[in-house]
Amino acid sequence: MRKIAVINQKGGVGKTTTSVNLAAALSGHGHRALILDLDPQAHASLHLGIHLGEDDASVYDVMTQRSSVADAMIRITPKLALLPANINLAAAEMELASEVGREFILRDALDRSYLDLYDYIIVDCPPSLGLLTLNALTAVDDILLPMQPHYLALHGLSQLLQTTDLVAKRLNTDLRLAAVLLTMSEPNTRLCAEVESDVSEFLQTASAVESPWQHARLLDTRIRKNIKLAEAPSFGQTIFQYAPDSNGACDYDRAAKEIDALARVDSE
Amino acid sequence: MRKIAVINQKGGVGKTTTSVNLAAALSGHGHRALILDLDPQAHASLHLGIHLGEDDASVYDVMTQRSSVADAMIRITPKLALLPANINLAAAEMELASEVGREFILRDALDRSYLDLYDYIIVDCPPSLGLLTLNALTAVDDILLPMQPHYLALHGLSQLLQTTDLVAKRLNTDLRLAAVLLTMSEPNTRLCAEVESDVSEFLQTASAVESPWQHARLLDTRIRKNIKLAEAPSFGQTIFQYAPDSNGACDYDRAAKEIDALARVDSE
Numbered sequence: 001m002r003k004i005a006v007i008n009q010k011g012g013v014g015k016t017t018t019s020v021n022l023a024a025a026l027s028g029h030g031h032r033a034l035i036l037d038l039d040p041q042a043h044a045s046l047h048l049g050i051h052l053g054e055d056d057a058s059v060y061d062v063m064t065q066r067s068s069v070a071d072a073m074i075r076i077t078p079k080l081a082l083l084p085a086n087i088n089l090a091a092a093e094m095e096l097a098s099e100v101g102r103e104f105i106l107r108d109a110l111d112r113s114y115l116d117l118y119d120y121i122i123v124d125c126p127p128s129l130g131l132l133t134l135n136a137l138t139a140v141d142d143i144l145l146p147m148q149p150h151y152l153a154l155h156g157l158s159q160l161l162q163t164t165d166l167v168a169k170r171l172n173t174d175l176r177l178a179a180v181l182l183t184m185s186e187p188n189t190r191l192c193a194e195v196e197s198d199v200s201e202f203l204q205t206a207s208a209v210e211s212p213w214q215h216a217r218l219l220d221t222r223i224r225k226n227i228k229l230a231e232a233p234s235f236g237q238t239i240f241q242y243a244p245d246s247n248g249a250c251d252y253d254r255a256a257k258e259i260d261a262l263a264r265v266d267s268e
Numbered sequence: 269m270r271k272i273a274v275i276n277q278k279g280g281v282g283k284t285t286t287s288v289n290l291a292a293a294l295s296g297h298g299h300r301a302l303i304l305d306l307d308p309q310a311h312a313s314l315h316l317g318i319h320l321g322e323d324d325a326s327v328y329d330v331m332t333q334r335s336s337v338a339d340a341m342i343r344i345t346p347k348l349a350l351l352p353a354n355i356n357l358a359a360a361e362m363e364l365a366s367e368v369g370r371e372f373i374l375r376d377a378l379d380r381s382y383l384d385l386y387d388y389i390i391v392d393c394p395p396s397l398g399l400l401t402l403n404a405l406t407a408v409d410d411i412l413l414p415m416q417p418h419y420l421a422l423h424g425l426s427q428l429l430q431t432t433d434l435v436a437k438r439l440n441t442d443l444r445l446a447a448v449l450l451t452m453s454e455p456n457t458r459l460c461a462e463v464e465s466d467v468s469e470f471l472q473t474a475s476a477v478e479s480p481w482q483h484a485r486l487l488d489t490r491i492r493k494n495i496k497l498a499e500a501p502s503f504g505q506t507i508f509q510y511a512p513d514s515n516g517a518c519d520y521d522r523a524a525k526e527i528d529a530l531a532r533v534d535s536e
């Protein structure tokens with residue numbers, strides 16, 4: 001089982017779009033995939049047409065032991081499931097702030113659950129490096145970093161590097177950045193080309209130092225800007241349900257194959 | 269003096285791009301404008317080429333009374349200034365969480381400062397409705413809501429409505445939503461047209477009920493997608509410095525005129 005946190009503290013870079021469509025692509029290739037929505041804004045859940053009420057079982061209830069994963073989980077397709085979020089998660093960061101081992105609450109909740117039948121768990125994180133994201137970082141082995149090739153993308157990189165370093169040292173020695181995925185890419189613009197080369201260079205430099213980023217890969221696949229990807233959530237569908245022949249579907253399919261290939265290499 | 273918080277808990281919808289370029293446009297029309305960067309990721313500061321070190325005076329030091337606004341402020345042009353942020357603000361939400369009157373810390377800090385010579389204070393907020401954003405909501409009179417015309421935009425609206433209602437009732441009776449500004453607009457797409465009409469309808473419904481949103485206006489100006497707006501930050505410039513003839517400059521100039529016209533109407 002591979003557990004991947006989709007992380008970037010910058011807003012609107014395609015974390016949710018990637019979490020949902022990557023999991024969907026992997027499930028389309030025959031892997032059982034579980035999407036874990038860890039954002040109080042519940043966008044991954046909304047993307048799939050799931051609008052929880054405050055009383056419905058969510059990932060918050062799983063974390064606070066009011067509900068099991070099995071009870072909160074929602075089946076989307078035979079091979080794709082969702083552990084949904086709702087607004088209660090917003091309270092979690094405050095409430096859990098003073099708990100002992102507050103960064104391990106999600107990991108413990110998942111450990112108690114029967115999840116072995118899943119090949120992939122994909123955690124969609126909010127745009128911050130707060131307590132919820134830290135919980136994701138201790139619960140997974142891999143980080144997938146979606147990045148929009150815009151100027152501020154690079155600034156977030158070094159801050160994320162520091163955070164993952166700390167987490168890997170103190171809280172989760174298995175953690176590493178597996179891959180960076182360029183999203184919302186407009187391939188013929190100069191800005192895109194400049195940021196791409198800066199990101200490559202950054203990863204090159206990082207590979208020289210022992211750290212969770214040492215083997216980080218910039219995926220060859222670029223997720224191109226494609227309005228279909230923005231339309232699919234308004235129908236509660238993945239891109240493969242909504243527009244299977246679109247560039248969006250094609251790109252996420254390729255990204256999934258690359259990520260799956262990485263997994264098999266690492267486990268040899 | 270008009271104080272405007274630029275707010276949207278959704279990530280990457282153009283809050284920072286709007287805060288910087290709107291303030292710049294207003295200053296270009298002869299108003300003195302101060303941009304207040306309230307995001308720990310300091311994107312408004314970075315956008316203007318300001319990279320504070322941890323020891324430099326920032327809005328965090330102003331809020332914790334280690335520095336005056338005058339000392340922390342940076343002049344960008346004769347009529348445009350910035351109160352910059354740095355990573356120390358990330359600690360603020362935790363540190364200030366247990367302070368008495370924790371939602372009023374920014375307001376009190378601004379009240380102690382000599383800011384009357386400014387016509388506009390524009391506060392750039394992070395993508396959350398946490399303590400920093402609440403501090404913005406109690407320190408200002410108006411909210412400007414940038415929205416990308418995508419599906420999830422609407423979902424954030426009702427949550428933001430609830431939060432502003434609560435703040436207006438309990439913490440700041442002067443607060444109201446002045447305007448919604450559609451950003452990153454791709455005018456010929458069906459998604460854009462659908463979300464625009466949903467937003468109009470939402471505001472119509474809200475106008476029937478007494479609330480901070482009762483007189484909220486959907487600005488006529490649309491900020492169109494324009495790569496120049498994404499390139500300007502990589503040169504540390506506003507759109508008016510970087511590409512004064514671009515659509516981006518033209519659109520933010522129009523938006524500034526609309527917002528200024530709203531201000532003069534309201535004060536009659």
Ligand SMILES: Nc1ncnc2c1ncn2[C@@H]1O[C@H](COP(=O)(O)OP(=O)(O)OP(=O)(O)O)[C@@H](O)[C@H]1O
Nearest residue numbers: 011012013014015016017127224225226230279418
């Ligand atoms: N490749 C793409 N082409 C076009 N639109 C896209 C693409 N990827 C994402 N979008 C749209 O852009 C917006 C932001 O994407 P998304 O919500 O996935 O980002 P995010 O990083 O999860 O944001 P947040 O920080 O708020 O969690 C959404 O409306 C989404 O539908």
Ligand SMILES: Nc1ncnc2c1ncn2[C@@H]1O[C@H](COP(=O)(O)OP(=O)(O)OP(=O)(O)O)[C@@H](O)[C@H]1O
Nearest residue numbers: 011150279280281282283284285395492493494498
């Ligand atoms: N109209 C536009 N056309 C093209 N690019 C834009 C436009 N507006 C903003 N951008 C770019 O899109 C990205 C997101 O914009 P911005 O950072 O202003 O959003 P934000 O709401 O402040 O994000 P966050 O939630 O992270 O604070 C930035 O790289 C910015 O340069």
Ligand SMILES: [Mg+2]
Nearest residue numbers: 015016039043
């Ligand atoms: Mg998201």
Ligand SMILES: [Mg+2]
Nearest residue numbers: 283284307311
């Ligand atoms: Mg911003």
